[in-house]
Amino acid sequence: MIKIEALSKSYQDGKQFTTVLENVNLTIAPKQQIAITGESGSGKSTLLHLLACLDNPDSGSIKVHEQNICLFSPRQRDAYRKKSIGIVFQKFNLIECLSVWENICFPARLNQNFDEPYLLDLLEQLGIAKHRHKMPTALSGGEQQRVAIARALAHKPELVLADEPTGNLDDKNSGKVADLLFMLCRSHQAMLVIVTHSAKLAKQAHLHYHLSNKTLKLQTND
Numbered sequence: 170m171i172k173i174e175a176l177s178k179s180y181q182d183g184k185q186f187t188t189v190l191e192n193v194n195l196t197i198a199p200k201q202q203i204a205i206t207g208e209s210g211s212g213k214s215t216l217l218h219l220l221a222c223l224d225n226p227d228s229g230s231i232k233v234h235e236q237n238i239c240l241f242s243p244r245q246r247d248a249y250r251k252k253s254i255g256i257v258f259q260k261f262n263l264i265e266c267l268s269v270w271e272n273i274c275f276p277a278r279l280n281q282n283f284d285e286p287y288l289l290d291l292l293e294q295l296g297i298a299k300h301r302h303k304m305p306t307a308l309s310g311g312e313q314q315r316v317a318i319a320r321a322l323a324h325k326p327e328l329v330l331a332d333e334p335t336g337n338l339d340d341k342n343s344g345k346v347a348d349l350l351f352m353l354c355r356s357h358q359a360m361l362v363i364v365t366h367s368a369k370l371a372k373q374a375h376l377h378y379h380l381s382n383k384t385l386k387l388q389t390n391d
């Protein structure tokens with residue numbers, strides 16, 4: 170269970186402060202899948218960065234199992250990210266000098282959580298097992314994004330954060346990759362927060378929030 174309470178975040182640009190998030194509240198139940206939509210610049214990535222402990226809020230808290238991760242020391246933040254978080258970026262962010270297989274093993278090895286049969290199964294489910302000895306640049310966009318999904322799940326994180334994971338894909342691949350992401354998070358019992366511009370994709374989540382005027386509003390999927 171993750172509980173975000175009264176979270177606020179502003180950025181300073183010279184002398185000027187811009188508030189991006191103000192008094193944001195959100196509860197993510199175990200295994201829950203949450204979609205966040207919102208205009209460009211509304212603060213979606215900022216919220217994901219805070220959830221990933223990559224940045225600190227100005228005020229408010231993010232409690233994970235009753236622990237406020239915003240108060241973690243740098244060492245605790247690192248450990249939390251390595252163990253508990255998997256991130257899928259819009260632009261894949263694969264390590265180009267490592268093969269597909271090495272890219273996927275990397276977070277699991279870093280976390281001393283290397284489970285080869287599990288990783289091979291993950292690749293099979295994503296339909297990229299046959300590409301595992303290739304370099305990422307030899308794959309199509311859709312294939313690279315599937316590798317990125319495998320990498321995000323490789324260390325069995327409890328929270329997967331996906332920031333417009335299908336933003337660089339065509340409609341057909343976008344649907345396929347999103348389906349796989351939802352399906353895998355469900356079968357691995359991970360919580361998922363997915364940022365998307367697609368209303369269709371947002372409807373696949375358990376809850377859909379829209380970020381505007383610095384805060385989240387629950388949308389009804391009708």
Ligand SMILES: Nc1ncnc2c1ncn2[C@@H]1O[C@H](COP(=O)(O)OP(=O)(O)OP(=O)(O)O)[C@@H](O)[C@H]1O
Binds near residue numbers: 210213
């Ligand atoms: N490190 C930073 N320093 C200063 N301003 C920032 C920083 N990161 C983000 N911002 C500003 O905060 C606002 C929200 O940015 P954010 O990246 O969270 O938006 P977003 O909703 O993810 O947008 P997009 O859909 O375009 O990815 C923007 O106005 C952006 O310029």
Ligand SMILES: [Mg+2]
Binds near residue numbers: 214
């Ligand atoms: Mg963004």
